[in-house]
Amino acid sequence: xxxxxxxxxxxxxxxxxxxxxxxxxxxLLMTHIVMGYPSFDACFEIVRQMVDAGVDLMELQIxxxxxxxxGPVILKANQAALDSGATVEKCxxxxxxxxxxxxxxxxxMTYGNILYKYGMDAFAARMSEIGVKGAIVPxxxxxxxxxxxxxxxxxxxxxxxxxxxxxxxQRMKMIDTHATGFIYCLARKGVTGKETQFSSDMGNxxxxxxxxxxxxxxxxxxxxxxxxxxxxxxxxDIAVVGSQTIREVAQNGVNATGPFIRSLIE
Amino acid sequence: xxxxxxxxxxxxxxxxxxxKHRGYYGPFGGAxxxxxxxxxxxxxDARFRQAKADKHFWEEYETLMATYSCRPTPLTxxxxxxxxxxxxKIYIKREDLNHTGAHKANNVMGQGLLVKRMGKKRVIAETxxxxxxxxxxxxxxxxxxxxxxxxxxxxxxxxRPNVFWMEQLGATVVPVTDGTRILKDAINEAFRxxxxxxxxxxxxxxxxxxxxxxxxxxxxxxxxxGKEARAQIMKAEGRLPxxxxxxxxxxxxxxxxxxGFMDDPVELVGVEAGGEGIASGRHASRLCSDDASFGxxxxxxxxxxxxxxxxxxETHSISAGLDYVGVSPILAHMHDQExxxxxxATDTEVVDALKLTMRMEGIIPxxxxxxxxxxxxxEAANMSTDDIIIINQSGRxxxxxxxVADALGDPKWKEFICAKAGEYKND
Ligand SMILES: Cc1ncc(COP(=O)(O)O)c(C=O)c1O
Numbered sequence: 001x002x003x004x005x006x007x008x009x010x011x012x013x014x015x016x017x018x019x020x021x022x023x024x025x026x027x028l029l030m031t032h033i034v035m036g037y038p039s040f041d042a043c044f045e046i047v048r049q050m051v052d053a054g055v056d057l058m059e060l061q062i063x064x065x066x067x068x069x070x071g072p073v074i075l076k077a078n079q080a081a082l083d084s085g086a087t088v089e090k091c092x093x094x095x096x097x098x099x100x101x102x103x104x105x106x107x108x109m110t111y112g113n114i115l116y117k118y119g120m121d122a123f124a125a126r127m128s129e130i131g132v133k134g135a136i137v138p139x140x141x142x143x144x145x146x147x148x149x150x151x152x153x154x155x156x157x158x159x160x161x162x163x164x165x166x167x168x169x170q171r172m173k174m175i176d177t178h179a180t181g182f183i184y185c186l187a188r189k190g191v192t193g194k195e196t197q198f199s200s201d202m203g204n205x206x207x208x209x210x211x212x213x214x215x216x217x218x219x220x221x222x223x224x225x226x227x228x229x230x231x232x233x234x235x236x237d238i239a240v241v242g243s244q245t246i247r248e249v250a251q252n253g254v255n256a257t258g259p260f261i262r263s264l265i266e
Numbered sequence: 267x268x269x270x271x272x273x274x275x276x277x278x279x280x281x282x283x284x285x286k287h288r289g290y291y292g293p294f295g296g297a298x299x300x301x302x303x304x305x306x307x308x309x310x311d312a313r314f315r316q317a318k319a320d321k322h323f324w325e326e327y328e329t330l331m332a333t334y335s336c337r338p339t340p341l342t343x344x345x346x347x348x349x350x351x352x353x354x355k356i357y358i359k360r361e362d363l364n365h366t367g368a369h370k371a372n373n374v375m376g377q378g379l380l381v382k383r384m385g386k387k388r389v390i391a392e393t394x395x396x397x398x399x400x401x402x403x404x405x406x407x408x409x410x411x412x413x414x415x416x417x418x419x420x421x422x423x424x425x426r427p428n429v430f431w432m433e434q435l436g437a438t439v440v441p442v443t444d445g446t447r448i449l450k451d452a453i454n455e456a457f458r459x460x461x462x463x464x465x466x467x468x469x470x471x472x473x474x475x476x477x478x479x480x481x482x483x484x485x486x487x488x489x490x491x492g493k494e495a496r497a498q499i500m501k502a503e504g505r506l507p508x509x510x511x512x513x514x515x516x517x518x519x520x521x522x523x524x525x526g527f528m529d530d531p532v533e534l535v536g537v538e539a540g541g542e543g544i545a546s547g548r549h550a551s552r553l554c555s556d557d558a559s560f561g562x563x564x565x566x567x568x569x570x571x572x573x574x575x576x577x578x579x580e581t582h583s584i585s586a587g588l589d590y591v592g593v594s595p596i597l598a599h600m601h602d603q604e605x606x607x608x609x610x611a612t613d614t615e616v617v618d619a620l621k622l623t624m625r626m627e628g629i630i631p632x633x634x635x636x637x638x639x640x641x642x643x644x645e646a647a648n649m650s651t652d653d654i655i656i657i658n659q660s661g662r663x664x665x666x667x668x669x670v671a672d673a674l675g676d677p678k679w680k681e682f683i684c685a686k687a688g689e690y691k692n693d
Binding site: 066143168 | 296297299302305306461462463559561563564576577
């Protein structure tokens, strides 16, 4: 592979990368896969097609047996991946392969226990070694994140935190002081993979999010078609498409990935 | 009080508390919450603190339990079992005599009063054995709340009578088909409902687990067991017991009993599900086996039965209510501090304890509770006749008729079920 600027250390890297990309595009696209679902080989092909179609960042989910914040689609993908033998080690190997091969930043998404069992520091060291730029861990709010934050900081990784419509302004500011890279704004209540109303209410909420952070913002949960992404332009820096790509692959096969992504951004 | 806005209360109580560790018992506990639920938990915590500080709340709770749920429950002297073992005097704390037949009512009615204060109109709950589900359904009926119960598909099958009653009481029972399809999966599903509907809905968690303040709150409501038991034994015997025994699923009935004797020279013994034996790997013993390790799941930190990657394992127990991967962070801390001792009883020992108790005392403990009986029976004979033990009978066993009939291989029951099935087929 060619040594690219994605090798620059995060967290400065991730934020800088997003701001640079934004000079070229009105909104960036981040996608989500569950590693090992439907198989690691299929995942590799999905990533290849996504990058080829112009995805700017990717979340690689390490499957967990108790994915509390995930809805039916991602929950089933987590289970299927574990049932077919996905392990944390295999996920690291996969992440290394894609980050060596493709020139976009990759992040891990998983639950606290996966990092905790591996050892916070060892986990962060391994991330840094294989070139993964940051992590989103929905069950580690800042109050419970001391060890996680010091490990991420030590290894120059971005710790992405979450804003929700229920988060007060005051709390958003507190979260912002701990976050690096970008802020992940939940489009609504609930779990992943359900319907979302892209309305003026959401516009107000997203303005509140932008005002409360010094970082770029990403919006996820229920983003599934071009109209949603168009709505988010000017209101956020990154649109996140999660469950819908998993649905596409389940319904139309791996080769539907590229065309689906193109339909979102063209 | 309803005019004070919940966020204001939360702000008042939470002032300056950001980044401070909340709800920790040594290294156990915490609140590993998805961001979307943080505000809901702040409100719940604030309301709970308010109730805990208000002695009228506890009085209202005791009155409700006395008039609706048969409290104080008796402490029964088990004369025949005492004679049979020839050692310690055996007393049984009769939580089975609560309305709906288990200690679960204590927690549920307490949380129900809190829900009324919060002004919410819908309750959800997980259930394993179905006892907590039935208790929640009765509370919802009494207080006029909508009610949805999440129950693993495996448990729906093994606790059908309770499913029937929940539905008759007006609750919607949702069988959970994900994961291992038992208690932990029902908890995940209840959380998924809550992150969507928290504005209108309270999640009545059924045991002393989960994110702060649940372990503390559930234990507080259950402490009524230990308070009564201590007063009752002092009245009956004029002295404290040597040991008290309780079964441990999530840990709520054990916490309830233990709290009565926390500052006393009384040995606290928790009995976990040994399933088919620790060596078989098919069990749910988190504190007394080496198979569990420190982890974070379902919003809290404790000992979990998990593999080296941190994936939760399948558990096994003859009793649905003890068939759980985690355990109360408060008990985990008491275990590490050696403030309580933890043992296990196997499925076989449990059925033997049930048979003996039925024959000797005319009492039918739930299979969950039979773990405490089995644990006590192993020790009673080796104690002196001056010793006293109390066994917490957390629930009554008639709900387990299908499981027990299978375990006993009762031919007449089988015949009856076949005949009944035949009748339905002809309908
Ligand atoms: C009768 C009975 N006892 C005990 C338990 C275990 O729960 P805990 O450990 O919270 O008391 C249950 C749970 O369903 C139960 O129904």
